[in-house]
Amino acid sequence: MLRPVIHGSRGFSLVEIMVVVMIISVLSMLAIPAVARIQRRAKTSTIMNDFRVFGTAFETYAHENGSWPAETGVGVVPAVMATQLNSTAWLRKTPMGGQYNWDYNQIHFGTKITAAITISASATAPLALDVNQLLDLEYTIDKGSYDLLGGSFRIGTGLVPLYVVQP
Numbered sequence: 001m002l003r004p005v006i007h008g009s010r011g012f013s014l015v016e017i018m019v020v021v022m023i024i025s026v027l028s029m030l031a032i033p034a035v036a037r038i039q040r041r042a043k044t045s046t047i048m049n050d051f052r053v054f055g056t057a058f059e060t061y062a063h064e065n066g067s068w069p070a071e072t073g074v075g076v077v078p079a080v081m082a083t084q085l086n087s088t089a090w091l092r093k094t095p096m097g098g099q100y101n102w103d104y105n106q107i108h109f110g111t112k113i114t115a116a117i118t119i120s121a122s123a124t125a126p127l128a129l130d131v132n133q134l135l136d137l138e139y140t141i142d143k144g145s146y147d148l149l150g151g152s153f154r155i156g157t158g159l160v161p162l163y164v165v166q167p
Contacts, residue, residue, distance in 0.1 A: 004037035034147060044136040047119070050089055051141070051153075051163040054100065054117050057084040058165050062115070068166075074120045075099035094119050096161070098127035100140050110155035115165040118156055127160070134161060 061084055062068050067076040069136075077087045090100050096119060103116040121127040134155070135146060141163070142151035149155065156162035 011075075040130070040133055040136060043133060045142055046095050047137060047161075048140055050094070050100070051117055053091065054085065055163060055165045057081065058102070058115060058117070060084060062166075068115050069102065071104040071106075071145070072102050074101045074122045075125070076101075078102055093125040096128060096130065096133055097125055097127050098160075099120065101160075103156075105160070106156075108154070108162060113156075113162070113164055113167060117163045117165060119161045120158075129159065129161075137161065 057066065058081070061081060069080045072078045075091055077085055077124075093099060098119045099122045101118045101120045103113065103118050105111050106116065108116075119127065119144050134148060138148055138151070138153050139148055141153040145151050147154075152164050155163065156161050
């Protein structure tokens with residue numbers, strides 16, 4: 001028994017396919033910036049947490065020993081901090097690239113900073129500065145400020161992100 005072939009009852013028209021493609025493209029245009037913001041906020045939280053944990057470890061050392069540790073190179077754990085500092089977190093590449101660095105008695109943009117933690121480029125971890133990331137860090141750490149030249153979080157000489165432990 002032969003079945004009759006009905007034309008036009010199978011498949012989608014070109015207009016229907018175009019409408020679906022347009023809807024998907026509009027939804028993706030809305031979703032991509034939101035995902036980027038979420039990823040940036042996750043990186044901000046990680047860096048902020050690292051700064052606070054490391055800063056507390058350095059402050060504890062200074063309180064117990066009466067002085068700050070000597071300055072070290074990028075990605076190098078100060079020898080006297082080996083037990084207080086989570087060396088795995090200190091040595092890894094940060095979410096914005098670069099590695100953590102301990103700065104002691106440095107001048108940044110004409111202001112002497114006694115103790116600070118910077119994120120600096122290294123041979124194995126180049127630094128990729130993102131203005132939105134820096135502003136997120138500034139806003140979060142300094143509680144609503146957008147002044148990248150003052151406060152606890154700022155930009156240091158050489159445009160390195162800088163967390164001030166003691167001004």
